[in-house]
Amino acid sequence: MRQFIVALLVVVAVNLLLVAPEWWMPYTDFPYPWLATEMVMMVGLLWMLPAAWAGWVSGLLAALLLLSVALALSDLGTGLALGRPMNLLIDLPLAASVEHLLRGAIGGPLAWLTLALAGLGLVALMIALTRGLRHLAPAPGGLPLRLLGVALVGVGLLLNHYRDAWPIGLAVDSPALIRFSDQAERMRRTAHEREVFASALAASEGPVQRSMDRLDGRDVIMAFIESYGVTMLRDARYRATGEAALADLSESLVAAGLSAVTTTLRSPVQGGQSWLAHGSALSGRWISNQIRYDLFLNASGPSLIRDFDAAGYETAAVMPAITDPWPAGQRWGYDQIHDHAGIDYAGPPLNWVTMPDQYTWHYFQTAIREPAIDPLFAELALISSHAPWTPILPIVDWANVRDGSVFQRWADAGPSPGSVWSDGDRVRRHYARAVDYALRTAGEWAARDLGDGVLILLGDHQPAPLITGDKASREVPVHIIARDGALLADFLSAGFRPGLKPPKQGIGTLADLRGYLLAVFDGGQENPVLEPAPAKGAVAPSPH
Structure with missing residues (x-):
């Protein structure tokens, strides 16, 4: 019973970690999902794989989960501060600007202490997530448990596919998959925009x-x-x-x-x-x-x-x-x-x-x-x-x-x-x-x-x-x-x-x-803007 209660608490906590940032996202049309399809798939994956794999699979899933949450919080932060989601291809240099602004607002020592505590908190969260997911992996079981794991993965994939359909769309979303796919699309479009702009400058x-x-x-x-x-x-x-x-x-x-x-x-x-x-x-x-x-x-x-x-x-x-x-x-x-x-x-x-x-x-x-x-x-x-x-x-x-x-x-x-x-x-x-x-x-x-x-x-x-x-x-x-x-x-x-x-x-x-x-x-009309407008979606959010 204790193992079951701990596993249930881990499922609730990880699911909340995935969906909570979506509740405050400033540019989404659906701010209140309560079930993340990735949570269903993670449980199914841990059940269907051999028990000997549970340790490193839990670590890998924790890293991906943490990266997803970091992307979501970054989207949330840039949305509140800059009115758009984050784009890794163009926003990584802003980390220095954040440190500079923090240092100017609360002073150097307190700013560095805040950043150090944030780093330690990140390490602690990674360890906690890995251990928590490890609790979801059951003791070595037979074929029925593995089949149930396969079924859960299938259910998660179906929910993800139909996440915008009624009535599934009223409560279900795929926050991690959205963050990864949106980020990849923004980076692709930005890379294309860079080529277009560079060509325009050359001419x-x-x-x-x-x-x-x-x-x-x-x-x-x-x-x-x-x-x-x-x-x-x-x-x-x-x-x-x-x-x-x-x-x-x-x-x-x-x-x-x-x-x-x-x-x-x-x-x-x-x-x-x-x-x-x-x-x-x-x-x-x-x-x-x-x-x-x-x-x-x-x-x-x-x-x-x-x-x-x-x-x-x-x-x-x-x-x-x-x-x-x-x-x-x-x-x-x-x-x-x-x-x-x-x-x-x-x-x-x-x-x-x-x-x-x-x-x-x-x-x-x-x-x-x-x-x-x-x-x-x-x-x-x-x-x-x-x-x-x-x-x-x-x-x-x-x-x-x-x-x-x-x-x-x-x-x-x-x-x-x-x-x-x-x-x-x-x-x-x-x-x-x-x-x-x-x-x-x-x-x-x-x-x-x-x-x-x-x-x-x-x-x-x-x-x-x-x-x-x-x-x-x-x-x-x-x-x-x-x-x-x-x-x-x-x-x-x-x-x-x-x-x-x-x-x-x-x-x-x-x-x-x-x-x-x-x-x-200078007395001469001209239009100095020679290149096309930025590629749509290069820095803007994708609709869901």
Whole structure:
């Protein structure tokens, strides 16, 4: 009896391990299966095989089960964070980013302790699963038990085959088989997409001459606001804060004699991997994954950096969040790269955020723009609105910013990331306040210092589905701000609208932005997006 009870508990536990992640999967049409067909087949397999094989078969099944659960949890994690399932071919490098984010949120020692405990937990689970499955293997038995094992394997295969049919589909699913098959299909499609994209790059446009005559030597600043998506302006939970921030921004611009036009463009990412959004906007190509990003950099294809360089502009990147070596910056072709180590900042880090946006703007203006001799094209990454969205600073008197030590008083301000993220409503409030700060800070800088320059102020991507919901658009606002009304008017024919409020319908993707800018600034319409769209399913979930 004891052996039977233990075996029954193992069956229930392993079945729960398989089906439970499906209950929370954000992109499945059937979130509540209670029976995994693999559980039926595993019991049958252990019964039908010779008892002498039970040890190594249990270990093999435990490893496959653990891999399946890891894939399911990875799909769940990337679904909640990035709005899509995991793709092994493109997402393995993100492990370092997870460690970096964890270290920034809770500190290095605690982050490493967390990862070490997770590793030990994985080993313990592997041992427990192997021993548990070993309990399912009966003592040496005769032909009837083996035949029953064969029957169970057959039942499991039939249930898997008809898992979408009524009424079986009401309660039965095959989580492990789905994870393995989906992952293999995503990798296959991504590999095909890599070949298509590489071929398109090989046939891409050659070097071109740029004059940017329409700008008449004006500086152009492209500033990405982290996590600034249309959710901030369309979701009822954030709309009031977003509209108030835009109203304040508009008031600052009008007082300074500046005007704006606005549209929305679709980002290739959500919740993270901002560099793919930056790369799409700069290159004029749809860079939706790391493979495309690396291929583009290896090909040294045309981009806004090289467009402005050809027109005699100095080019600069201001990247306060980059704390490690950044060889990609050199490959983009910037004349100047100002990463965290290269920015003279005497203030405190603010959890993941290395410095507040106000200091980034101040540093850009005083250390880069004012000393520049040639016209300047600069890309800025504004990170105060990056998760975990705590603390949120006030805007201080710009005359007091200096070396950033004025921000020292907020070194330990605000709640901890753990306390913010433990409450869904609280983290959403902090998100709205962080984007509000980013917009207002950008508006104050523009009113003070933009002068006759052109500011392209845009979001990089929507925040994670926790903030937006599972089915939110990936559109991000794009504001073009300048004193020259005639220059801005040229964008209206492309679908931009006057002012800061975005239109209801977007006009393409971030990969189209380069073409829109060149059509106005350089006076020649072109479509830099030469390759087909990514293969369907390369990073998207498969329906079940």
